[in-house]
Amino acid sequence: MRQQYNDQKSENEGGKExxxxxxxxxxxxxxxxxxWNGKVITRFPPEPNGFxxxxxxxxxxxxxxxxxxxxxxxxxxxxDDTNPVTEEDRYVNSIQExxxxxxxxxxxxxxxxxDYFEQMYEYAVQLIENGFAYICDxxxxxxxxxxxxxxxxxxDSPYRNRSVEENxxxxxxMKEGAFEDGYCVLRAKIDMASPNMNLRDPVMYRILHTExxxxxxxxxxxxxxxxxxxxxxxxxSVTHSICTLEFENHRPLYDxxxxxxxxxxxxxxxFARLELTYTVMSxxxxxxxxxxxxxxxxxDPRIPTICGMRRRGYSPEAxxxxxxRIGINKFNSTIDIALLEHCIRDNLNKTSNRVMAVLKPLxxxxxxxxxxxxxxxxxxxxxxxxxxGTRKVPFSKVLYIEQDDFMEDPxxxxxxxGPGREVRLRYAYFVTCTDVVKNDDGKxxxxxxxxxxxxxxxNAPDGRKVKSTLHWVSASHALRxxxxxxDHLFSKERPEVTAEGEDFxxxxxxxxxxxxxxxxxxxxxxxxxxxxxxxxERLGYFCVDTDTTGDRLIFNRTVTLRDxxxxxxxxxxxx
RNA sequence: UGGGGUAUAGUGUAAUGGUAGCACAAUAGAUUCUGGUUCUAUUUGUCCGGGUUCAAAUCCUGGUACCCCAGCCA
Numbered sequence: 041m042r043q044q045y046n047d048q049k050s051e052n053e054g055g056k057e058x059x060x061x062x063x064x065x066x067x068x069x070x071x072x073x074x075x076w077n078g079k080v081i082t083r084f085p086p087e088p089n090g091f092x093x094x095x096x097x098x099x100x101x102x103x104x105x106x107x108x109x110x111x112x113x114x115x116x117x118x119x120d121d122t123n124p125v126t127e128e129d130r131y132v133n134s135i136q137e138x139x140x141x142x143x144x145x146x147x148x149x150x151x152x153x154x155d156y157f158e159q160m161y162e163y164a165v166q167l168i169e170n171g172f173a174y175i176c177d178x179x180x181x182x183x184x185x186x187x188x189x190x191x192x193x194x195x196d197s198p199y200r201n202r203s204v205e206e207n208x209x210x211x212x213x214m215k216e217g218a219f220e221d222g223y224c225v226l227r228a229k230i231d232m233a234s235p236n237m238n239l240r241d242p243v244m245y246r247i248l249h250t251e252x253x254x255x256x257x258x259x260x261x262x263x264x265x266x267x268x269x270x271x272x273x274x275x276x277s278v279t280h281s282i283c284t285l286e287f288e289n290h291r292p293l294y295d296x297x298x299x300x301x302x303x304x305x306x307x308x309x310x311f312a313r314l315e316l317t318y319t320v321m322s323x324x325x326x327x328x329x330x331x332x333x334x335x336x337x338x339x340d341p342r343i344p345t346i347c348g349m350r351r352r353g354y355s356p357e358a359x360x361x362x363x364x365r366i367g368i369n370k371f372n373s374t375i376d377i378a379l380l381e382h383c384i385r386d387n388l389n390k391t392s393n394r395v396m397a398v399l400k401p402l403x404x405x406x407x408x409x410x411x412x413x414x415x416x417x418x419x420x421x422x423x424x425x426x427x428x429g430t431r432k433v434p435f436s437k438v439l440y441i442e443q444d445d446f447m448e449d450p451x452x453x454x455x456x457x458g459p460g461r462e463v464r465l466r467y468a469y470f471v472t473c474t475d476v477v478k479n480d481d482g483k484x485x486x487x488x489x490x491x492x493x494x495x496x497x498x499n500a501p502d503g504r505k506v507k508s509t510l511h512w513v514s515a516s517h518a519l520r521x522x523x524x525x526x527d528h529l530f531s532k533e534r535p536e537v538t539a540e541g542e543d544f545x546x547x548x549x550x551x552x553x554x555x556x557x558x559x560x561x562x563x564x565x566x567x568x569x570x571x572x573x574x575x576x577e578r579l580g581y582f583c584v585d586t587d588t589t590g591d592r593l594i595f596n597r598t599v600t601l602r603d604x605x606x607x608x609x610x611x612x613x614x615x
Numbered sequence: 616u617g618g619g620g621u622a623u624a625g626u627g628u629a630a631u632g633g634u635a636g637c638a639c640a641a642u643a644g645a646u647u648c649u650g651g652u653u654c655u656a657u658u659u660g661u662c663c664g665g666g667u668u669c670a671a672a673u674c675c676u677g678g679u680a681c682c683c684c685a686g687c688c689a
Contacts, residue, residue: 059629123689190616190684310620365627367629369621370621423651466648603650
């Protein structure tokens, strides 16, 4: 289990200890009352039928976190593989990779529901023998019809009162593959009139002649989730079975099974799923986005899958911090994605090396700088971290600066370069714009500047100030790169809110991806490794995309820097 | 014949009968070789109505709103 990097409890202003979430409170109480002999065993139980997303990260950090914070605690990674129709090995692998990448370690405790199939079968036989379960020949639609509705009771299946002997025999034949798919099911005999629909004789086993990713063709019957899940937790001696809100209604059913079987009975605690603004979280919607090509795959940096976020440049630390900050509760809430962005900025500000990159290049010629000269300027790698050291950046007569950093007719609050203005080129010289060259369409194609040799390194010996500092690259030294700028995938805070007859896809942001292919970056970036994170000075945090090859550099923008100028500009436009 | 949950600034989240606090966001300012970071300040809140109490977000009571449940999905 990983070392906890900071204590759960933090200090309030008044010096009071901030309280922990309600689940940790329960766990702490259970420890103090010795309810489980001091043990804390949690689990993260994904079904291997899809990729993990930030919502899963919330659950992962909760379960592994609680185990980690308590002495002797442990958290199991268990694949809930009870439905072979949708499950695949590739998901098993990606889930393990993602959990590990997030920084958690399940040690020896990797489990599969399918490892318990034999035991579950025996438990089922036990229930049948005690008259608590029966084989039902009703088909799916009949079962549904007999179940009744939310406001009216169901009615008993005509097969409800089969003898124990007949039930045992039929169940055995189900297992042996004597019947085709859907011929009959095993149901718990509870109460068809229960106000809780889950208790109206739920299905425990269905016949499925389907190859299972681990057990192959050994089984022709598979347990349903509701039957299996509580057993899995029980078999593993889980103490705190933490799940999402929608399973609250199922708890009485799990209680019923465990009580009838008289086996270890974990405590189930429910919490609310994570929702985020400007994105969608459900497996179904994510799948739809991928399948219909709205995004380029499960690791598209625009979707909140763990692999997508990894590719986007998110760090595990930032995701963990985010999960810590959002808290745990029992009511649905939607977290402002700005909090996630704050967490990654905060983390990357402290950890990422700075580098100069020009996204939309504008050529600048320093007229009074010698033609053949080049100088290598000292640049600080990370002002927040002395140990990151410095590097050399080449300067020469022809440079590129950002198009956005020049305006021919600058408004009042624009501090950057303009005709006749002097600015600092970071780590290099003060330069003054002397001429603007335009093409036939009136577009600015080139700037001429003069530099002040006395300001070498970026400081004026006479102490004169300059209103802004620009980033730049030397044209002859720069490396060409492609940069992918990402914006929110949806243009609405809540993509699900749509006009009549439309769905969340109508809120897709057409500008969620902007590809710039003529970017110029400093030469030090020549042999960067995939997923290395940088701050491009004054622009944002970027990471090396996995499409990058030896001769093709590609960066993903993780998040912009906070941008006060953009706000001012926007406000000006709104007026 | 319905049942199970939940409501605190814009968004999250604390306060378990005793000053409604924190974070994000927003706004203003200071610092700055990143319009970044950092620092300071400011705005905004207990779903509604009654009641108990010296004192209620908290206890009682009556409403209201929202979420979940009728898969042989998980």
